Amino acid sequence: AFRPLFLATIPAALGSTLLCGLFPTRLHELGFPLTYGGFAALLFGLGNAVGSMGWALLARRWGELRCARWALGAGVPATLLFLLTLRHRWALPFLWLAGATAGSAFALMVAHARHARGGVLGQRMAWMVGGSWGVSSLALMAVGPVADRFGTAPVLHLVWIAYLAGALVVGRLATLPAR
Secondary structure, eight states: OHHHHHHHHHHHHHHHHHHHHHHHHHHHHTTOOHHHHHHHHHHHHHHHHHHHHHHHHHHHHHOHHHHHHHHHHHHHHHHHHHHHHTTSGGGHHHHHHHIIIIIHHHHHHHHHGGGOSSSOHHHHHHIIIIIHHHHHHHHHHHHHHHHHHHOHHHHHHHHHHHHHHHHHHHHHHHHSOOO
16 A cells, blocks of 8 residues: 555655755764765765665565665664764765665665555655655754754754664565555
């Protein structure tokens, strides 16, 4: 069914939106130049692109949802390691790895939506992409005042929590019998 799959994409989109929306600010707070934050965002995006292609090859054999669960699960420690070490320039490979794992899981779930029941293909794609990124963008706006009050560091930990929640939800979907 489409609805549970759509709901599973929200934590994945939320994690990536919060990460990309807040970590450049956190890096600047730590004294890094804005260009460093931009370079770090580029690395996350490159990891996402490379990971999406790699996971797509694996998904042909093991299925999109299983690979999405593994990707999100692998992204949890990668993201946490980045957040714990981001004071150092050697933290950037962890950010790239977070993009190659958790960041790329979203594409797998979108690809799986082509098989879901409910609505026509165009509607499912619109909800998967526009709906999940819209919800996560609203969430980013909502955590902005929290980050202003308490700082970006604690709010950034919502990223790995979102990826973990996504892995759990996708894992549940992957174990449901096909109808």
